[in-house]
Amino acid sequence: xxGVSQSPSNKVTEKGKDVELRCDPISGHTALYWYRQxxxxxxxxLIYFQGNSAPDKSGLPSDRFSAxxxxxxxxxxxxxxxxxxxxxxYLCASSPPxxxxxxxxxxxxxxxxxxx
Amino acid sequence: xxxxxxxxxEISVVEKEDVTLDxxxxxxxxxxxxxxxxxxxxxxxxxxxxxxxxxxxxxxxGRYSWNxxxxxxxxxxxxxxxQVVDSAVYFCAxxxxxxxxxxxxGTTLQVKP
Numbered sequence: 146x147x148g149v150s151q152s153p154s155n156k157v158t159e160k161g162k163d164v165e166l167r168c169d170p171i172s173g174h175t176a177l178y179w180y181r182q183x184x185x186x187x188x189x190x191l192i193y194f195q196g197n198s199a200p201d202k203s204g205l206p207s208d209r210f211s212a213x214x215x216x217x218x219x220x221x222x223x224x225x226x227x228x229x230x231x232x233x234x235y236l237c238a239s240s241p242p243x244x245x246x247x248x249x250x251x252x253x254x255x256x257x258x259x260x261x
Numbered sequence: 262x263x264x265x266x267x268x269x270x271e272i273s274v275v276e277k278e279d280v281t282l283d284x285x286x287x288x289x290x291x292x293x294x295x296x297x298x299x300x301x302x303x304x305x306x307x308x309x310x311x312x313x314x315x316x317x318x319x320x321x322x323g324r325y326s327w328n329x330x331x332x333x334x335x336x337x338x339x340x341x342x343x344q345v346v347d348s349a350v351y352f353c354a355x356x357x358x359x360x361x362x363x364x365x366x367g368t369t370l371q372v373k374p
Contacts, residue, residue, distance in 0.1 A: 178360075187352060187367050190361045249308050249311045
């Protein structure tokens with residue numbers, strides 16, 4: 146079946162502009178996660194959606210970052226007034242409900258964001 | 262606080278050597294899961310293994326094996342008879358009951374022919 150897809154694969158934007166990144170999770174996966182990976186670094190958790198529960202936004206680095214999810218499908222991560230330090234690969238992952246099959250997360254290919 | 266430490270930043274071996282990647286974690290949760298992911302040069306993260314906190318049995322999958330020891334809070338990963346295609350960044354991760362994964366900084370493995 147289809148895996149997690151993300152678009153665009155690459156995005157170059159000017160400092161100060163807003164960007165919107167999209168994630169399509171695996172069908173049937175109720176949980177969706179966003180992570181950020183700076184060059185040569187590990188992954189930083191940003192936000193987590195689980196079904197109809199309130200999202201866990203504890204990893205969002207500033208109020209310039211926000212994310213939405215439509216039901217149990219598509220999610221968009223929005224970064225307003227981009228800064229150069231926002232340059233990174235943004236990874237989306239989805240997983241079955243917690244407690245089922247251990248909830249391992251399946252990752253998309255990422256969106257490489259470059260802020261000039 | 263929850264934390265994952267991969268002390269080895271980079272490892273370089275010659276093909277056919279065995280190599281062990283270390284992972285040490287910290288958590289106060291009694292129930293948790295540990296994961297290993299591989300990130301090849303293409304960039305996409307590939308799930309390798311999941312282990313829950315109640316199962317300390319070692320696991321072997323082909324050339325890969327994992328040693329989970331709660332007493333030392335470690336979940337080490339060994340590749341036997343390494344191959345060039347094993348060259349990648351390997352991440353260890355901890356998942357708590359809240360669901361999010363906490364990743365280590367990764368170990369870059371280079372296998373030379």
